[in-house]
Amino acid sequence: MNGSGSYDIIGTVNVIVGWKGNVYEYGKNFGEMRSIDLANSKLTGKIPDEICCLIELKTLNLSGNMLTGMIPQNIGQLEQLESLDLSRNRLFGSLPASMVALHFLSFLDLSYNELSGRIPTSTQIQSFVSDRFIGNLGLCGPPLIEKCPQDVTSSTNHRKNYQEDGDEFWKCLYIGTGLGFIVGFWGVCGTLMLNRSWRHAYFLLMINLKDWLYVTIVVHTTRLKKMFHN
Template sequence: MVVLNLQNNNFCGILPGIYMEQSRLKAIDVSYNQLKGQVPRSLSDCTMLEILLLGNNRFSDTFPSWLGKLPRLRVLSLQSNGFHGAIGKPESSLNFRKLQIIDVSFNNFTGKLPYEDFQSWTSMKVANLTFDRDNVYMVAVISTPLRYFNYFKIDVSYTLEMTNKGIKTLYEKIQDHLIAIDLSSNKFDGEISEVIGNLKGLHLLNISNNIRIGPIPSSLGNLTELESLDLSQNGLSGEILQQLLQLTFLTFFNASNNHLTGPIPQGKQFSTFENDSYLGNTGLCGVPLTKKCKISETLTQPPLNSEQGEGSNFPNKFDWVVIMMGYGSGLINEIVIGNELTRRNWSGFSRIWKKAVKVKVERGK
């Protein structure tokens, strides 16, 4: 047996802990039952396991960090249970090294976000650049011996339910490249560390409805693959940083019900987000909100363009003085002088000035 699918039944009691060494199990799905107690430690013998779905039960346990030793585990869902306590430091830097999707939402986890674990989730640090990645899915290959042929192979797709872009979504097939973290609806506290910006392959990140404080880290701008970012219902403060404009794939953004202040970033993907992305932040201003920003809030250094970059021909303070001299005399030719100076043509200054004076004298006759 390769796939054990017992989801959506009325099984109750504890999950049996009979898993032999050299188990061939690749997927276990016991979600949507009434199982309780602890996660059986014998699951650590399932070294071929890739998918473990325990969501929507009544498990009461601490975070099963010992599952990090499973060398092939890619998807772990513990959502909507009674898991509790802090997620401690990993025993090894190789813990969960193949993990792509983790969902611990709607539990009672406390303490800081597991930043030490973020460092070991190496599969989340690299974006999948495969051209046809949208057509590749996580599957279990089942080989059945036949009478006249060696083997008959069947691909069994894995399924998963998780929140995506604010909506509970059932994935009848899990895209092979999908990388997602859902830590929402727990009691995680403290600031969001810049370390989270190392997970550059992330597509979905949800840390809503916790007890987060402090600013939005600028390193979130490094998550250029991100499609959904939910920071709502925390205690975040400070501004929504301009670095988030770098998230060009972002189609869902929710920062509502925090203590954010200042102007909302304008342009790119942020021009598509509606009011509900920012509600409950009385200090925010700018489009799409009706509250306008004060001049002091919107004054920023204008970005350099191709004509204003370093080493360009754009006039400096001295150049403008020369241009104004031309206006004062009323001579068009002297404006040309000012423009010539902005091009740093210092060597031709004397010749141009004499020519201008000559023209002026001739016109005066």
């Protein structure tokens, strides 16, 4: 393996793996393998689901091949995985929801595939820069700036509902104000029109109020003139 390790196949049973300066030989305990680096190896076909059984795996690099198909749905079983590089292949489909279980992941590169759909939400996945997801025209959601269609629709519906609620409020307010004015106006005027004694009392009150206002204005005006003359 390149970088952190190397591998050699012996016959069909034993595998020798170098990991962080140590050499490990796996026979029946092949499931304990910790690193696989097959980058730029001209691999084709799909990633086998059985790879998710290597629960001790810490590094998986399959970049720069011609792999197709979907990322195994159970990849979240590789809970010890620290580095995952599947870039520059032809992988398609959505990212497995189980990826949120990769809590120890410190390196992730899924760029330049044909992946689509929403990027699963987790503190770990969203911590990577958007460059690790570019080249997948169908991917959306953080850390990419592209919003998912359902998010755009939800936001539009929210604004539409908010506007409709506001329009409904003002409509009710105008109707209520109009009805209140009509009821109040005709309540007073209707009573005065139907009851002669009340009508006379009302007009007498208006006359007295007019006289009171007139007298008050004259008195205050006279006082102000005297103050200025003095």
